[in-house]
Amino acid sequence: MVIGQALNRVDGPLKVAGRATYAYEHWDDGPPLYGFIVGATIGIGRITRIDTSRAERSPGVQLVMTHHDAPAQGSPDLSIPFEYWRAYPVLSSPDVHHYGEPVALVVATTFEQARAAAALVDLEYAGGSGSYDFAACVDQAYAPDNLIFGILPTDTAVGDLDAGFDSAPVRIDERYTTPYELSQPMEPHACLVVPDGEDLIVYVSTQIVDAARASIASTLRIDPERIHIITPYVGGGFGSKLRIHSETILAVFAARALRRPVKLALTRQQIFHLTGVRPTSSQRVRLGAQRDGRLVAIAHEVTMHTNRHSEYIEPTATTTRGLYAAPHRLTRTWLTPLDLPRGEDVRAPGEAPGLLAVESAMDELAHAVGMDPVELRIRNEPTVDPERGVPFSDRHLVDCLREGARRFDWERRPATPASVREGQWLVGYGMAAAIRGHFQAPTTGRVRLAADGTAAVQSDMTDIGTGTYTILTQVAADGLGLPPGRVRVELGRSEYPVSMGSGGSWGAANSSTAVHRACEALREKLVTTARNDARSALHGLDPAGAEFSGGRVSIGGVSEALSEIVARNHPEGVEAEGETLAMTDDPNYRDYALHTYGAHFAEVGVDADTAEIRLRRMLGVFSVGRVLNAKTARSQLIGGMIWGLGAALEEEAVVDPRSGAFVNRDLAQYMVPVHADAVEVDAVVLDGFDDKANVLGAKGLGELGICGAGAAVANAVFNATGVRVRDFPITLEKVLPGLPPMED
Amino acid sequence: MRSFTYERATDARAAVAAVSRPGAKFISGGTNLLDLMKLEVERPSHLVDISRLPLRGIEELPDGGVRIGAQAANSDTAADVLVRSRYPVLSQALVAGASGQLRNKASIGGNLLQRTRCPYFYDTAADCNKREPSSGCSAIGGFNRIHAILGASGACIATHPSDMAVAMAVLGAHVELLGADGSARRVAVTDFHRLPGDTPHVETVLEPREMITGVVLPPPPPGRQLYRKVRDRASYEFALVSVAVIVATERGVISGARVAFGGVAHKPWRSVEAEAALIGRPAAMATYRVAAEAAMRGAVGQGQNDFKIELAVRTLCRTLADAIQGR
Numbered sequence A: 001m002v003i004g005q006a007l008n009r010v011d012g013p014l015k016v017a018g019r020a021t022y023a024y025e026h027w028d029d030g031p032p033l034y035g036f037i038v039g040a041t042i043g044i045g046r047i048t049r050i051d052t053s054r055a056e057r058s059p060g061v062q063l064v065m066t067h068h069d070a071p072a073q074g075s076p077d078l079s080i081p082f083e084y085w086r087a088y089p090v091l092s093s094p095d096v097h098h099y100g101e102p103v104a105l106v107v108a109t110t111f112e113q114a115r116a117a118a119a120l121v122d123l124e125y126a127g128g129s130g131s132y133d134f135a136a137c138v139d140q141a142y143a144p145d146n147l148i149f150g151i152l153p154t155d156t157a158v159g160d161l162d163a164g165f166d167s168a169p170v171r172i173d174e175r176y177t178t179p180y181e182l183s184q185p186m187e188p189h190a191c192l193v194v195p196d197g198e199d200l201i202v203y204v205s206t207q208i209v210d211a212a213r214a215s216i217a218s219t220l221r222i223d224p225e226r227i228h229i230i231t232p233y234v235g236g237g238f239g240s241k242l243r244i245h246s247e248t249i250l251a252v253f254a255a256r257a258l259r260r261p262v263k264l265a266l267t268r269q270q271i272f273h274l275t276g277v278r279p280t281s282s283q284r285v286r287l288g289a290q291r292d293g294r295l296v297a298i299a300h301e302v303t304m305h306t307n308r309h310s311e312y313i314e315p316t317a318t319t320t321r322g323l324y325a326a327p328h329r330l331t332r333t334w335l336t337p338l339d340l341p342r343g344e345d346v347r348a349p350g351e352a353p354g355l356l357a358v359e360s361a362m363d364e365l366a367h368a369v370g371m372d373p374v375e376l377r378i379r380n381e382p383t384v385d386p387e388r389g390v391p392f393s394d395r396h397l398v399d400c401l402r403e404g405a406r407r408f409d410w411e412r413r414p415a416t417p418a419s420v421r422e423g424q425w426l427v428g429y430g431m432a433a434a435i436r437g438h439f440q441a442p443t444t445g446r447v448r449l450a451a452d453g454t455a456a457v458q459s460d461m462t463d464i465g466t467g468t469y470t471i472l473t474q475v476a477a478d479g480l481g482l483p484p485g486r487v488r489v490e491l492g493r494s495e496y497p498v499s500m501g502s503g504g505s506w507g508a509a510n511s512s513t514a515v516h517r518a519c520e521a522l523r524e525k526l527v528t529t530a531r532n533d534a535r536s537a538l539h540g541l542d543p544a545g546a547e548f549s550g551g552r553v554s555i556g557g558v559s560e561a562l563s564e565i566v567a568r569n570h571p572e573g574v575e576a577e578g579e580t581l582a583m584t585d586d587p588n589y590r591d592y593a594l595h596t597y598g599a600h601f602a603e604v605g606v607d608a609d610t611a612e613i614r615l616r617r618m619l620g621v622f623s624v625g626r627v628l629n630a631k632t633a634r635s636q637l638i639g640g641m642i643w644g645l646g647a648a649l650e651e652e653a654v655v656d657p658r659s660g661a662f663v664n665r666d667l668a669q670y671m672v673p674v675h676a677d678a679v680e681v682d683a684v685v686l687d688g689f690d691d692k693a694n695v696l697g698a699k700g701l702g703e704l705g706i707c708g709a710g711a712a713v714a715n716a717v718f719n720a721t722g723v724r725v726r727d728f729p730i731t732l733e734k735v736l737p738g739l740p741p742m743e744d
Numbered sequence B: 001m002r003s004f005t006y007e008r009a010t011d012a013r014a015a016v017a018a019v020s021r022p023g024a025k026f027i028s029g030g031t032n033l034l035d036l037m038k039l040e041v042e043r044p045s046h047l048v049d050i051s052r053l054p055l056r057g058i059e060e061l062p063d064g065g066v067r068i069g070a071q072a073a074n075s076d077t078a079a080d081v082l083v084r085s086r087y088p089v090l091s092q093a094l095v096a097g098a099s100g101q102l103r104n105k106a107s108i109g110g111n112l113l114q115r116t117r118c119p120y121f122y123d124t125a126a127d128c129n130k131r132e133p134s135s136g137c138s139a140i141g142g143f144n145r146i147h148a149i150l151g152a153s154g155a156c157i158a159t160h161p162s163d164m165a166v167a168m169a170v171l172g173a174h175v176e177l178l179g180a181d182g183s184a185r186r187v188a189v190t191d192f193h194r195l196p197g198d199t200p201h202v203e204t205v206l207e208p209r210e211m212i213t214g215v216v217l218p219p220p221p222p223g224r225q226l227y228r229k230v231r232d233r234a235s236y237e238f239a240l241v242s243v244a245v246i247v248a249t250e251r252g253v254i255s256g257a258r259v260a261f262g263g264v265a266h267k268p269w270r271s272v273e274a275e276a277a278l279i280g281r282p283a284a285m286a287t288y289r290v291a292a293e294a295a296m297r298g299a300v301g302q303g304q305n306d307f308k309i310e311l312a313v314r315t316l317c318r319t320l321a322d323a324i325q326g327r
C-alpha cells in the first residue's frame, strides 16, 4: 500500500530548485507587457473625471484603460450557486463600491513603468458617505433570503429555544466578536494572459480551473472553449483563489486589446482590497444546561458584514448544527451591509470564526458548572445528528478528546483559573473540540497507461501547495499496482477532465476517488484485453482473481507485465476515466451526517506584568477517515492549527472608519504567527476509514486544523489569567486590566 | 518610471560630497530605504552607497569606551565581545529587533535613521504631515494603537521604532557626524532625534548633507543593564513599549539609575524624572511604581493606545525589579 505512507512531495525537488513555474513566471510566449491596477482612494462614490494623458505619455506605457473604454461585460448570474463561476465585471461603471476598487489599468513594457504611470492617472471623485463601521451599523442587519453556497439554510430551529433556555438552571449568554481576516498566500494573485488567435491562454494562480474559465468566459461573454487555463503550481490560496479577481479580468482585457501577452500581479497591499475578506462577525451564543453540564438549549446567532452590492454569507451559524446534543436548538444569520471589500471564503469559512465563539462559550459553561471541559463535551456527545436525526457516518470526536487529553497530560490542567505561576508566567491550559463538514463534488480524473508501463494521471485539479501531486501518485500507484516512480500526475489545465479544484477541503477526496475509479476501469480494460488476447499468458483465465502489483497482472500463478499488454494491444497507450458524484446525487449525504472531527489542546504562558501571551505547546488529535499521506496530512493540520493560533491572538485587518480602507495592509502590520510563536505544535491523526464518505474511506482535512484551534488558545488564556476576552484577537491590552498586582 | 542614479562612495569625504546633489540620499543596508522607495514614500533621484566604506569597526577607546562604526551590521554589533561584556543592554536591544536576515544587512547609522512605522506614513493616499508637510495627520482619530504617548504634537503622533537607540539612550551614547565641509561633530543620542512639533518631517538634528560615521559609547556606568521589549508576537515585531535600564544598588538602596523607553515617543525617551525618583530610594516595587508614574506624568493616549501608559509603567517596574534581582 502506497496510500497512507509519508511519501515526500513528488513536486518537492522542482520547488526547492526553483523549477516549478508559477503563473507570473511563465515566459514561453515571449516578453510580456506588465499591468498595474490603479485603485480607488475613496470608499464610496463616483468618478467624476479621469485624466489619463500624463500616464499615457509616461515612458513605456502601452495602454491605460478606464471605465470609459473597458469592454462590455456580462454580469454575475446569481442563479449559479457557487459564485466563483460567475462573471466578475471590472471597470464597468464610474461607481466606486469599496476602497481600492480598480478604477484604471495601466499596461507598460516593464512593471516599474506601469507602476510609475499608475501614479500619474489623475482622478476626481464625488465621494458619498459610506458605512464602514460594523459596530455602528449592526442595527441595519437583514436576514438573507439566499441559501449559503446555494445549499445550506442560513437559519435552523429545533424544539423551542427560548423556553428551553429560560428553563435551564445554568445559562451562558454571551457575545463574541471576530475581526476581518484575509488569506495571504505567499504567491500573490497573478496571471499571464497570452492571446492565441481568437483564443486566450491564461496562466493564472487559481484553486479551481473550471471556475476560472467560466468566470472569464461569462465576463467576456465568449465561449469557454476559447479559454485555456494553465495552473500547474499555485503558491497557496486559502480560499482567496477559489475565484479569479480583477487581476485576471484586467489582464485578459489588455491582452485582447493589445494582442500581446500581459502579466498582472497584485501587490501585497492590493491583496487586502482586491481579493475577498472573511467577514467580521458578532456572534451571540446561548447555552442552557443542567447542573451536570447536559445541554438543553444551544443557540448560535451570527451577524456579519457583507459588501452592500455583493452578498456573501459565511456559514458561521452552521457550526453548532452537528456538534452537541440538545433538544432545543437555534441557528440564525444576519448580514450588515457595508461599503467594504466583498466577503469571500477564507480557509475554514464558518467553523473558523464560529468555533472561536461556540467553543469559548462551552469553556464558560464548563467553568460555570465546575466541570472539566473535556468531560463537558463528552457528556454532550450526540448519538445521531442533533438537527437532522440521521446517523453520523463515522464520528470519533470522543476518541479525539480522550486521546488528546491523554497525550497532552490534560490532568495537569490547573482546575482554578489564574492559579499557576512559573516565574514571570501565568500558565494555563485550554482545549476545544473541532468539527467540519465533509463535502463532495463532481470530479473526473483520467489515467493513461503507456506502452512503457508508466501511468499518467490527468485532471484539471490543482495543487495549491497541499500535496495533490503526491497523493494522486499514491492513489494511482495502488490502483494499478505500480511503484510511485512510474506514475506521473498532470494537473491544472483546462483541457484535462474537470474537477472541482481545491477548496472546502474536498479536493483530495474528490480527486482521489475519481482517480481510484479510473484505475478500476483501466484494470478492467487491461484484464479483458489480456484474456481475449491469444498472445497473452493470461489468455482465457478468469479475470475475477486478477492482482496488480509490481507493474504486473497475475491470475493464479501466471503473470504478465502491464507494459507487454499495453504494447501489444494499445501501442498508443490506453486510458480510462473515473468519477466522483455530486453530494446531491450521493445517497450517503442524505442518509448520514458526514464530518471530520478533532480536539485541540493548548498550554499558554501569559506574562504576569505585560499580558504578552505566548504559546507553550499545542496538540491536535483528529479523525478524518483514512489518511492518504501521513506527511502532507500532518503539514496541513499543523498549518491550520497555527492559523487558529493567529486568529486567537494576532490576526486582524483594521478598517479606518473614515475612509473604508484597511489600514494595516502589509505583512509587517497584519500579523500572523512567526516561528517563534509556534515552537511546539503537533498533530496526530487517528487511524480510520469512513466507508460512507467514499470508496477510499478518506475525508478532507485542509481546514480542520483551524477549527477550534483558536478557542483552545483563548480558553488557555482564561485558565492562565481568569480573564475572558470575547473580542478577538486577544491582544495584550484586553488582558492587561485583569492582571494581578505586581510583585517584587 | 521613477529612475534614480547610483554611485558607490569610495571614502567618507567623497560620500558627503556626493550626497550634496539635490535629491541625493545615502543608502546603507537599504532595509528601510528600499521598502520606502518601492512605495514611493522616499523618492531620491540619486543614491550614494556608503555600505562599503571602512566604517564597520568596533574599537575600544582609551577611556574605556567603545566606538562603533556607522556601517557595523546590527548583528555583528550585537555579537561583539566588547559590546556584550560592557554594554549588554545594547546587545539585547539589537537582537530584539527585526530578524536575523535584516540584522545582517542593517547598519548602525541606518538603524538610527529608520523611519516610523505609522501605517499612514506608508500609504501615499493618506494624509500625513511627516510624509507631506501640512497635509494633516491621519493617525489622530484613526488607527493609533502603536502611536506615541509622550512628546507628541497635534501634527504627528508617530513613534521612533528603533530598539537599539533606546539602549544607546541609557548608555549616554554620542553620534559622530561628518559634515559636507569635512567638519566632524558629535551629538548626544538623546539630542539626535527631535520631537515632532510642527515639523514632523524633520526627524533629527542631522544637517541635510551630514553622514553618520559612528557611535561612541562612554565607559559603562556601574550597575546592571537590561532591555525589555513588549510586543504582539514573540519575534519579528516592533515594540509596543520597550524599556532599557541601568541600575545600581548599595545595601538595598538605589545608587544609580538610568531609564529610557522605546515605542512611546518620536525619539528614544530617556526619563530623567524616573531616574530622579529612583536614586536614593529603597529597591522595592513601591519605588519602581512611583518612578514609572513619574516617567508617565505627561503621557497622553490617543484612544487605541491608552493602554501603553499602564503598560509602560508595568514594564519599567518589572525591568527594574529583574535588573536589581539579577534575573
Ligand SMILES: Cc1cc2nc3c(=O)[nH]c(=O)nc-3n(C[C@H](O)[C@H](O)[C@H](O)COP(=O)(O)OP(=O)(O)OC[C@H]3O[C@@H](n4cnc5c(N)ncnc54)[C@H](O)[C@@H]3O)c2cc1C
Pocket (backbone or CB within 6 Å): A668, B025, B026, B027, B028, B029, B030, B031, B032, B033, B034, B035, B050, B070, B074, B096, B097, B098, B099, B102, B105, B106, B107, B108, B109, B110, B111, B112, B113, B114, B161, B162, B163, B164, B210, B211, B212, B213, B236, B237, B238, B239
Ligand atoms: C520587517 C522589518 C522588521 C523590523 N523590525 C525592527 C525591530 O523590531 N526593531 C528595530 O529597531 N528595527 C526594526 N527594523 C528596522 C531595521 O532595524 C532598519 O531597517 C535598519 O536598522 C536600517 O538600517 P539600514 O542600514 O538598512 O538603513 P537604510 O535603509 O540603508 O537607510 C535608512 C535611512 O538612513 C539613511 N542612512 C543610512 N546610513 C546613514 C549614515 N551612515 N549617515 C546618514 N544617513 C544614513 C538612509 O539615507 C535612509 O534614509 C525592521 C525592519 C523591517 C524591514
Ligand code: SF4
Pocket (backbone or CB within 6 Å): B116, B118, B119, B120, B121, B127, B128, B129, B130, B131, B136, B137, B138, B139, B140, B155, B156, B157, B158, B200
Ligand atoms: S502620526 Fe505622524 S507619521 Fe503618522 S500620519 Fe500622523 S503625521 Fe504621519
